[in-house]
Amino acid sequence: MKPNESLLDKLHQLQIKNRELEQVHLLQTLILDGLHVILTIDDIDTLFAQFFGLLRQALNFDAAVMTQLSKDQTQLLPVSSTETDNSGALSIVQHVHQKGLQRPLNAFHISLLLEKPLPLSSPWANMRSLLGIDIRTQHADYQLWIFSSQRAAFGPHDLTLLQQFSSFAGSTINQVEKRRLQEQQKELEAKQDQIEKVLMSSEKMASLGQMAAGVAHEINNPLSYVLSNIQNLAYNHEQLHQLIEALKHEVAADKAQSILEHYRYQAICADTDDIMAEMTEGATRVKDIVKSLRQFSHPDQSKVDDIDLAELIDNTLRVAWNQIKYSAQVEKNYGNKRIVVTARAAQLSQVLLNILVNAAQACDDNRGLIQITLCDDKDNAFIEIKDNGCGIPEDTLSKIFDPFFTTKAVGKGTGLGLAISKAIIEQHSGSIQVISQPNQGTSFVIALPKQPDLSNYHADDYL
Incomplete structure (x- = not known):
């Protein structure tokens, strides 16, 4: 072989080696960039778009x-x-x-x-x-x-490079799909766990609702007798008082006075009036408890309408003002626009009234402050009622929505107000959350969809 031919042959071999090295370099570059893709991307669509970008580095x-x-x-x-x-x-x-x-x-x-x-x-x-x-x-x-x-x-080199890249691409897609399936499995497990908790809570609340409805019914019947008899007894007491007053005129004044003093007539009348008042107050309190039990187990179905939340809050404040004015000042932050939701006004007012009264009782002095903030986004409205009162201890914070749980003194609360409030908000497809620290205050945040689906509401569902 002539020297020139030998040199040309070596040059040709070097060109082939150089092309092979370039192809290896391109493939390595694709793989290294692909590894970066594996570590940073979890979305298949984004992954394919990245593949196109990687291939443009190697192919025209x-x-x-x-x-x-x-x-x-x-x-x-x-x-x-x-x-x-x-x-x-x-x-x-x-x-x-x-x-x-x-x-x-x-x-x-x-x-x-x-x-x-x-x-x-x-x-x-x-x-x-x-x-x-x-x-x-x-x-x-x-x-x-x-x-x-x-x-x-x-050319053939392009096809070879693409074939080599396809193996790596398949592995990359597998990894992304595997991660996506793992995330989906975790999401499904979390949803399943949440559903199980909701079902357990629903069964518990359903049983409690049935029990509350039964207790309310059993109490209501004898309570009606008690209230009716108290009214009759008050009437009879008044009639006896008038009878004795009439008889006083038929007997000598000094003798009548002696008889009345002997039997402590004035003291008995005063004591009887006090007893009647206490019996009426006690029976009325029981009646209120029965009413709360009924609301908890069988909330009233009221008219669905478009409600201006600022007006609803102001109306509720007027109702609760007698219990607020001695304990706290009210600061309202409604913003500049009208916020309207579709809801049952009576039920939402009941929720707001319960939270406002609780806030006033938590303040319990004239230095208290209740802040009411109203805002919204595209789909939801938010009401925050915040006070600077005594707060709620951490060990009881998780129990405040439980029926019959209360931190108030005996006779001051039934423990049903917040349970009923939560049930009403959930009926409106909303949520209610509480944040509190002892001696620093409490904040209730209510989230309400502006257009909830209230068409499937049936009173029997809440028995």
Whole structure:
């Protein structure tokens, strides 16, 4: 072999080695960038878009499309594309699939694969060359299609590089799919746990509601007798008093006075009046407890209407003002716009009244402050009622919505107010939360959907 021929042969071998090294370098670059993708991306769509960006570093092409094989193996479904309109590309690759052409595919002239050319209005009509490979994962079969407007744009090295990249791409997609499935499983487990807790709470509340309804019914009947008899007894007492006063005129004054003093008539009358008042107060308190039990177990269905929350709060404040004015000042922050929700005004007013009275009782001096803040977003309205009162100890904070739980003295509260309030808010598809610290105050935050679905409300559901 002549020296020049030997030199040319060595030069050719070096060029081949150089191309191989360049291809290895390109593949390594793709893999390193792909590893970064694995660590930073959890969304499949974003992953495919990143793949297109990675391939542009190694291949010169005009457009790319990722498809997925349908379950019946007959169609290629679009997954992602570098272009907004990928209908033309789908027509091309679907035709390739129907003809049974295997991948990897390196088509030097797309028009030879088609029975008729694409409409000139299609942005894909000027595509001339096509590379296609399969990317298989545990859960799907994908196809990557690379287009160029140049005829015979891709060589064997491009196809080899794409084949090598497809293996790595499949592993990458597997990892992302695995992470996504794990996250979905965690979300499902969390939802299942939440549903189980809700079901347990619902069963508990349903049982408690039935018990409360039964207790209210059993108490209400004898209570009606007691209240009625107290009224009759008061009437009889008044009649006896009038009778004795009338008899006094039939007996000598000094003798009548002696008899009345002997039997302590005036003291007995005064004592009887006190007894009657105490009996009436006690029976009325029991009646209020029964009424609360009924509201808890069987909330009244009231008219659904569009409610201006600022007006509702002001009206409720007027009702509660006699219990607030000696304990606290009220600061209102309603903002500048009208906030309207669809709800049952009577029930929401009951909730606000209960929280406002509790806030006033927590302050219990003329230095108290109750702040009412009203705001909203696109779908929800928010009411915050915050006081600077005594606060709620941490060990009792989780119990305040439990029926019959109260920190008030005996005779001051039944422990049903907040339980009923929570039930009403949840009936409106809302939520109520409380934040409190001892000696620093308490904040109740009510969230209400502006347009809740109240059409499925049935009173019997809350028995």
